[in-house]
Amino acid sequence: MKRFPSQFADLLTPKGRRILEGKDKAVSGALLDPARRFVALQGVVDVAKATACRDALDAALRDLVVPMEDPIPVDSISGMTMNYMELLPKTVRVRTALLENRRSRSWKAAEAVGLTGMLRSDTFAGFAAAVSGRVLRRNWGIQVLCYGPGDYSGPHNDHHPEEAEARDGYVDMHLSLTMPGVEHQYLVYEKDHHLSEMTRVSTVGGLTVYRLPFWHYTTPVVARRGAEGEARRWVLLGTFLDAAPKARPASVVVPPGQPGVRSPVRVA
Numbered sequence: 001m002k003r004f005p006s007q008f009a010d011l012l013t014p015k016g017r018r019i020l021e022g023k024d025k026a027v028s029g030a031l032l033d034p035a036r037r038f039v040a041l042q043g044v045v046d047v048a049k050a051t052a053c054r055d056a057l058d059a060a061l062r063d064l065v066v067p068m069e070d071p072i073p074v075d076s077i078s079g080m081t082m083n084y085m086e087l088l089p090k091t092v093r094v095r096t097a098l099l100e101n102r103r104s105r106s107w108k109a110a111e112a113v114g115l116t117g118m119l120r121s122d123t124f125a126g127f128a129a130a131v132s133g134r135v136l137r138r139n140w141g142i143q144v145l146c147y148g149p150g151d152y153s154g155p156h157n158d159h160h161p162e163e164a165e166a167r168d169g170y171v172d173m174h175l176s177l178t179m180p181g182v183e184h185q186y187l188v189y190e191k192d193h194h195l196s197e198m199t200r201v202s203t204v205g206g207l208t209v210y211r212l213p214f215w216h217y218t219t220p221v222v223a224r225r226g227a228e229g230e231a232r233r234w235v236l237l238g239t240f241l242d243a244a245p246k247a248r249p250a251s252v253v254v255p256p257g258q259p260g261v262r263s264p265v266r267v268a
């Protein structure tokens with residue numbers, strides 16, 4: 001009973017297809033601009049198809065996601081010895097499906113609904129390559145998050161200085177599939193060294209593409225009154241590392257239109 005298409009391209013609207021094919025001048029390679037760390041796209045994923053996928057995903061995984069919680073450290077106030085020197089590590093409360101373990105029930109459920117196949121499709125990575133404008137490594141990470149009422153992530157920057165492949169930056173792409181019980185959830189992000197920008201992420205089929213690291217946080221899910229039990233925002237994530245300069249062509253995903261390399265675009 002697969003509900004997700006095997007290719008991400010099959011979820012796209014004509015506008016989304018143009019981006020995938022590198023024909024949308026405003027979006028193609030948008031994240032190559034060092035001043036632009038983040039793109040939020042609407043009207044790119046077909047809302048009716050996204051809604052059907054969301055409902056299948058929710059039915060398959062809502063009882064299998066596991067809590068992931070990093071609270072504010074208990075001594076973050078009592079341990080302070082100087083005024084104004086508070087430090088807040090990344091805090092988060094969300095649930096996640098463990099898609100890396102093929103023996104887990106959540107992997108089997110995600111596989112049955114077609115989710116893992118779509119997240120592994122070359123047009124999913126191709127879309128990230130098109131918006132980021134970068135040649136990306138073919139082995140990308142996938143993840144599913146489920147934000148319920150009050151779930152959030154606190155301010156953080158996703159910098160990984162200990163990992164050579166990620167320390168100079170990497171690309172994340174998120175597809176939001178929000179249940180009707182959610183009133184709102186926002187992403188707040190930095191501009192000119194302030195957390196001053198905000199975009200609503202409680203969408204059905206909204207895509208956000210990031211050139212990390214940069215400072216951001218996700219506000220708590222607020223449920224519609226009386227709909228707390230059905231207030232979930234699902235997020236499908238891909239995490240893409242930059243390809244090494246001399247990587248084999250078979251090991252990379254290239255942005256559309258790059259000379260001498262095969263485009264991931266497949267026309268169904």
Ligand SMILES: [Fe+2]
Pocket residue numbers: 156157158216
């Ligand atoms: Fe983040």
